[in-house]
Amino acid sequence: MENFIVSARKYRPATFNSVVGQKSLTTTLKNAIKNNHLAHAYLFCGPRGVGKTTCARIYAKTINCQNLRDNIEPCNECESCISFNENRSYNIHELDAASNNSVEDIRSLIEQVRIPPQLGEKSVYIIDEVHMLSSQAFNAFLKTLEEPPKHAIFILATTEKHKILPTILSRCQIFDFNRIKVEDITEHLEFVAKSEKIEAEHDALNIIAQKADGAMRDALSYFDQIVSFSGSKITYENVIENLNVLDYDYYFKLTEAFINNEHTKALLIFNEILEKGFDGHHFITGLSKHLRDLLVSKDPQTVELLEVGASIKEKYLNMAQNATLMFLLQALNITNESDLKYKVSQDKRLHVELAIFNLCRITNKAVEQTKTNVTQVIATDKKKEEVTEELPKKEELKKTSSSVSIKGVLKGDFKPVKKEIEQKEDEKIKQNQQDTNEIIQAEQSFGETELVEVWNSYAQSIKADKPRLNSILKSSKPILGEKFIITFKLDNDFQKQAIEKEENEIVRNLQKKLNNGKIKLDIIISKEATKKLLYTDIDKYKYLNEKNANLNKLKQQFNLDF
Ligand SMILES: [Zn+2]
Incomplete structure (x- = not known):
């Protein structure tokens, strides 16, 4: 190493063909x-x-x-x-x-x-x-x-x-001129290392190339720096130590902790990173890049966008299998948000820790979501015992809220259950379709009294679950028109939208209870109600003033304005 010439100068290309990238x-x-x-x-x-x-x-x-x-x-x-x-x-x-x-x-x-x-x-x-x-x-x-x-x-x-x-x-x-690709820089560094008889790990050179961010000159000067530090052998470890690059392993360990909801473990890893002298912001942007790399590793078509060495690529491909698309997108949202707000936050450490905590909760939320779904299915479909038996019991599901069981659930035990839920839902839809088909054939006549009776009992049946829908249904009386068209008058558009969301369900119920497949619902906004709508402050004032003349006095006495 005595006559070591700076590589950037020694390996400066002398012909067009040797220009890299x-x-x-x-x-x-x-x-x-x-x-x-x-x-x-x-x-x-x-x-x-x-x-x-x-x-x-x-x-x-x-x-x-x-x-x-x-x-x-x-x-x-x-x-x-x-x-x-x-x-x-x-x-x-x-x-x-x-x-x-x-x-x-x-x-x-x-x-x-x-x-x-x-x-x-x-x-x-x-x-x-x-x-x-x-x-x-x-x-x-x-x-x-x-x-x-x-x-x-x-x-x-x-x-x-x-x-x-x-x-x-x-x-x-x-x-x-373009930034030079990481791959091209790595290849050139390999050539330089070979010419200088330096043994260098591919991953090590790849890290140098990434750190150089598209600039060959920087890559070569990092290379020189590491050679003068570690001699004729360049390893991944001495590169990350020398260039102050955060080891990929940290990000992989963290991602695992996020998926398994182990926030204690994740926080301790972050602490270790800080103790090594890394900056919190650097960490968050690095984490974003890591998540992005996992995201592109999920699809064989985008794997090419991954600019890492071969053995690290393998790790990415493996980890990408364990992380769902949903998890990665939500995680990226969290890190991105944290990155944007980092500068303005007062307590930087807490700011990052909070992000880590949220990252650990992503899959946890997913479990809770599925849990409620399962419970609902069990509650509504008690009849079909043969399938229900295979589903986890409520007590078992409760247990999953402890972290140990969640891990099991996430690692695959849960998947078949999920499939069964989907199957069950399919069955439910089929059943509903069959029900509707049966009823549509019948065309039994009925009077308005019967209609109101059925209407009110339906409103009552949903009172607990959908109190708002219940009150809207009771706000006016359904009117039976020709060809079994039921007109329902409402005061405003919000009410109309709320009813329309549930329209199918309501109509199906009426058809079933009244045994008539021709029943249709016509939701209209009554004209008197439209007139009553008060848009401007002056309208509102006038309306209130009609009701209470003292309002005008109040306005004058305090010299009020709209
Ligand atoms: Zn010449």
Whole structure:
């Protein structure tokens, strides 16, 4: 390790083919050279560390190569190429606009541009971080950019395209560089490790690539950092320790705790994470990403969106089987909410703990929901004993509220029960359909007294379960019309909607009790009631004033307004 050269410099690509993750872009540049369609000015945009300056250098080297290969790659052998590779070519000039952004800097550059190159045909001027130029410098530069000497090519590079003046943009050919994919970075790191005879675990390099967030330069400098720390062997453990990355295992353990409603365990894990020096917000965003990764692992079509190493991918696929879609969506909602509110919360730790607590309750709620469903089915279908017997008894269900049994229930014991519930519900629906079919054939006549009697007894039967529906049904009298159409007058739309929700049920009951399949219900809002509706404050006041004349006095005495 004595002569360790910084990898970012040593492994800087020297040909278009060795540029990582910018394939379509390098092809376009090569085609331009092949067809001799060189522009005078280019703008390379994109995040830091993705190869903008590297591509600019390769471009400069390629167009000056005296011995260009058939595949439009520089030969790396001719005088020009060698001088490029040894960083002593006079055909390339670089200006870092971040530190040289004054008019004087630009003026001296313009002076240089006039001088034609001694070797080769083209001089390339790379202006890095071009958005940093002062507006005066921009203006001074504009004229040269408009009418450059034949031998000059400008390559402007920027991370912030939106800060470039439209007058500059319109004079440049624009190339947008992408973030480099984790997979591509990992592959390149593997190549570097192999060349440096460093043994590196694939998962370890994948973590480095993820941490680099699309920037090859960052990835290589992390790589160097770890090599100087752990020598010729890079493991997953020393990478997460060195780069301060939270181990995947924590997230997997936590997810397991969430699914099993073990909030104590989850809180202790979170405490351990905090003790390791991780920030709560970092943890929450990491957890969101983890849940998102589980979500994409559920569908074979989206698994590709997972940017993790092979062995970790395996873990994701396994865990995704245990987590339901519903759980993942609800969990993501909770973490997302927590992420958004993190900054404004007073007690950050409590804020995250609360989110963890809620995450542990998701599946618990689901159990309670199913529990009530089962109880309902048992209550309503006592007749069909043969199926009921197979369902868990009420007492057994109560027991499941202790965490130990819930685990069992969630891990699969519950599934067959759920299926039976579905079966039972299907049966119920079929039964109902049969009932209706039977009745529809009958057409027994009845009088209004009978109707009111049946109506009221139905209202009474639902009083306990649906008190509101009961009071609406009693608020007016059903009127028997022709062809067994029953008109029911209501005061307002809210009442109408409430009845319409239950309309089928009501009609079916009437048909059954009165033995007449032709019965229909016509719900209308009475005109007198519509008139009575008071929309504005003035309407309300007038109405009340009619009822009580003292109201006007009150209004005047206290000088009140609406
Ligand atoms: Zn050459």
